[in-house]
Amino acid sequence: MTQELTSPSPAPQAPGTGRGPGWWRDAVIYQVYVRSFADSDGDGIGDLRGARERLPYLKDLGVDAVWLTPFYASPQADGGYDVADYRAVDPLFGTLQDADDLIRTAHDLGLRVIVDIVPNHTSDRHPWFQDPELARQRYLFRPGKGESGELPPNDWESVFGGPAWTRTDRGDWYLHLFAPEQPDLNWDNPEVHTEFEAIMRFWLDLGVDGFRVDVAHGMIKAPGLPDIGHGAQAQLIGAQVLPFFDQDGVHAIHRAWRRLLDGYGEALGRQVIGVAEAWAPTAERLALYVRPDELHQAFNFQFLNAPWQADALRSVIDASLAATASVGAPTTWVLSNHDVVRHTTRLGGSLARARAATLLMLALPGSAYLYQGEELGLPEVTDLPDEVRQDPAFFRGGRATGAAGPGTDTESAPDGVAAAGGQDGFRDGCRVPLPWSGELPPYGFGPGGSWLPQPADWGGLTVAAQTGDPASTLELYRAALGLRRRLPGLGDGAMSWAPAPDGVLAFTRPGLLCTVNTLGHDVELPAPGTLLLSSAPVTVAEATAQLPGDSCTWWAI
Ligand code: GLC
Secondary structure: OEOOOOOOOOOOOOOOOEOEOOHHHOOEEEEEOHHHOOOOOOOOOOOHHHHHHOHHHHHHHOOOEEEEOOOEEOOOOOOOOOOOEEEEEOOOOOOHHHHHHHHHHHHHHOOEEEEEEOOOEOOOOOHHHHOHHHHHHHEOEEOOEOOOOOEOOOOOEOOOOOEOEEEOOOOOEEEOOOOOOOOEEOOOOHHHHHHHHHHHHHHHHOOOOEEEEOOOOOOOOOOOOOOOOOOOHHHHEOOEOEOOEOOOOHHHHHHHHHHHHHHHHHHHOOOOEEEEOOOOOOHHHHHHHHOOOOOOEEEOHHHHOOOOOHHHHHHHHHHHHHHHHOOOOOOEEEOOOOOOOOHHHHOOOOHHHHHHHHHHHHHOOOEEEEEOOHHHOOOOOOOOOHHHOOOHHHHHOOOOOOOOOOOOOOOOOOOOOOOOOOOOOOOHHHOOOOOOOOOOOOOOOOOOOOOOOOOOOOHHHOHHHHOOOOOOHHHHHHHHHHHHHHOOOOOOOOOEEOOOOOOEEEEEEOOEEEEEEOOOOOEEEEOOOEEEEEOOOOEEEOOEEEEOOOEEEEEEO
């Protein structure tokens, strides 16, 4: 029976030309988590050569660019987000020559390359921190409280758990919003600004097309470093402005970087971009990071955290598009990354929902980021033994409490460290090395093993196993990305909501209508057009379409 349709209403329009054309406005960018993508030398750790060898796979998948997570010299206290030398490649991942080769090969294939920059903190092995005099000027040292300074300077907690302060042998304390091995930089010191601009120039000279700015909301702290005065800080992160996140002062840094990027782009005749990893409390505050004179993109984590419910999805989509449209920027959608539970698992352990969510995301106006392995439908690995864990949060107990159990699709940690639904809220389960081929671990990941154990039942999920199988998730991604290229109306541009029954979303893009059935059962509709692509088999008979539960379908109109 056809269900009653609700009345149509317009969705906020994303302007097509807010700041002129730009490749990034509707690019699909694939996140390569280098240590888990492909290993060329058999040490069980992915590397730049391995990634380079697999670039043709990404070209064939149909993405526009790759984002490489940090491969810089680092003691690896936090998967390389603790950088000791921003201009050197860690021997684990290769050499500077390998980075250069990778960038050239990507460009030859028509793929752009974005690299991570980590400006909120360095490694404690960074030469600046190693030199006590320099350290005092360039990091955030404070005397302790208490009779003999034995108490931390304030009540801030590390995102990974425990106090955000560590006391040195000299008796003073330094701030680390993340692990103690990641001291926060003092962005009141102009030398810090100069150094990061120089680092950016270094990588731009090597040919990169942009930067993913790690903790882009973190560099500036409220004057006087005031207490939060709240016992449950973790719940506030991303929900309100805290004295250490999303301070208005960070925007001056982004404006300076935009000038640098634009200047470089003009000189080189190409557009180089910045994408903010910023956990802001509202879509409006997130949009501040993509004002015309700031960064180009900011990950839309509110979409990532939305539950699989039609109303919730629609309101997050509306709020996101309205907020970014108000500053002339596109929205940057994302469902998975190396910090959150893979969306197959997060959306209730349902591959059907994950496939549908991806087709929804790829039909929305703006840019989208894919995380390696989601194109294979990989689930979160939820049974890693403690002895193989590497996430520093696991050892500090940061996210274990408060993380909901597997299958929860409404609650998630908003700080980028762990959305709920994984093993226990920690991040190793989304970082297990990719399965490329074969029936047994390491499934073609490399000639050796893999730094985290891969499940024994991933033989059917490998790239080789899924290639050519029209029912596979890999072929669904290939088809969707192919259509996105061929249909000029997809990507940046207008969208409007169309009538749909409760639990179902329908919206149009130029030449296309997208339906999303978030219910667990079939819904019958008048066929809205000619079937183009669906995340699950759709039956169309006598102008009536049977939308399977948890599915998304693209129709030509
Ligand atoms: C970002 C990274 C995350 C890292 C943290 C500290 O959130 O994505 O992996 O642990 O910053 O650098």
